[in-house]
Amino acid sequence: MTFKAITRRAWLAGVSAIAAGTMTLGAGAAAAQDKVVLGALRFTSHAAGFIAYEKGYFKDEGLDVSFEFFQAAQPIAVATAGGDVDFGVAGVTGGLMNLAEKDAIRIVAGVLHEKKGVDGMMVMASNKAYDEGLTTVPGIKGHSMAMTQVGSTFHYMTSRIADKEGFTIQDMKMVPLQKVGSMVAALKSGQVDAMIMVPHVAKPLVAAGAAHELGWLYDYAEYQISTLFTSVDNIENNRDMVERFIRAYAKGIAEFNRVMLSPDADPAELDEMTRMIAKYVSPDKPYEDAKTSIQQGAMNLNEGAALNKTDVAAQMQWFKDEGLVQSDLSVDQLVDDSFVKNY
Template identity: 75%
Template sequence: MTKTLTRRAWLAGVSMIAAGTMALGATAAAANDPVTVGALRFTSHAAGFVAFEKGYFEEEGLDVTFEFFQAAQPIAVATAGGDVDFGITGVTGGLMNLAEKDAIRIVGGVLHEKKGYDGMMVMASNQAYDAGMTTVDDIKGHSVAMTQVGSTFHYMTNLIADAKGWDMAEMKMVPLQKVGAMVAATKSGQTDVLIMVPHIAKALAESGAAKEIGWLNDYAEYQISTMITSVDNIENNRDMVERFVRAYSKGIADMNRVYLEGDADEAEVEEMTKLIAGYVAPDQPYEKAAPSIINGAMYLNPGMGLNKTDVAEQMQWFKDEGLVKSDLTVDQLVDDSFVETW
């Protein structure tokens, strides 16, 4: 009898220890902070994909998932509403209006136009090209595809117009809501001009679907995309924001080294390209997606540094165009306490 009771007690003890171990394991597994990132399926957004696949987010105690969008402005809305925690987006009118309401802030820089590196390509539809629009000098008065009024594509067109001394009123801006619709409109000749990221633009040019006529960085070097988060995250979860910035910055460093610095071997380039292809072109065979990804690598700001001076210039243009309130300040738009700014 004594022996039976002892065995039962021992089994009960083992069960309690096992249950306790499982509970501890569950607690450890749940310790990572859940984070949702809003992104586009662009190579220029791929530093986050690299950071995820390389385990950099996990190392910082972050359980990251991605939510994909068709345009940049909705990412800002989703970030403000708490549907995503971070978003990679251009400095759009929508972002500025949400910043003015103290909903979101820019906390770092991502994609930057920089001479010597591929950037946004200026393209002509085949129809417009055949009709004589063969250089950037010829685009005045032609229709230009963009997602929305106040989008990055809208601002890029302004940069070219400003460099050429044109009035934006001379440009026919056509809002099409989605990047895919912009591409389709240019391929069909519905719009004459397309300004597009190189991994899409080069594929269009190589297939003969549109013509390359110039590069944006011939006219301006500017902060194209930024990392945003909610004011609530900044004020109440600062440590999480800092950890996210560190992890994402490692993804940027990897991409710049492999694609831009020229010292990565062929196997390393292939490994990273396969990783990115799963996010950027999930429905395409790797062999088809790889060239545009490799050729479409753009300059990403090391350490997520931010060109705050340029962001202020962008903000002023949106004010001048009446797209944001005139009393918005750059310090409402940017929290410069997380990364280096200049």
């Protein structure tokens, strides 16, 4: 793939320039023509974008946003770098880092961050493995562990647990299954012993007796799980659009945290927001079937879309140490810290 080729964004910019030469538009009308595609997963943790769309925050910033959904994180980074989508929300993966090293993509904001006291990623065991003695998180040593791809966030999260418990990722049998749905199916059938999963997927599995809860990732790592990224082309040639998008997305984060994480949320407001999210997270389910898992799956999002750059740098170093990123990539190549607060 050649990332210097004309992208969909560049083509649209050319069309806009032609239109500007044939008619006079007010600033609001011109901004309203910005069509933006956001690549995402059907996860509750990606809900800030859905909320920003439903509440008109993107529209207020002159953005006509649509969504493209994926089954795993790394393809979102590839699509963003190639211009098939304008922004992506996903974890910090080896694939994203390799694209950043090619000056195709940059992280511009934070999205999902583990926080002790807020249910996050659950460590789970299959019923088969649990019955055979896998009943604690340290016990995963020597067992098979589901992940999407080598170099995925699931790969990294498992390593964080291993490091804290005194063993290494090489002591695990990591099983790449490409899709989250395939991970779930493998755990339920006992083909893998364990996995780490978002709560809106994990809690219903445990409640249904299809798996067992072992513990929570926040006991091992309060880390920057997912980020917002865009192409270098957008940053260099359409910075104003990037700034407007991040402002709207941050408003979606604020609303999500205010309502979905509050123990005292107004029931009517909670129901309204849950319905918004369900349209995207569980489009094929009746609302009453999706409601509980969405509300139980609310995770901590970065206020103001701030980014834990320090943790991103630590993640990058792990990928290098594991040989999953073979370059001299620096954190300043991976992260453009000029858009949001970094810490």
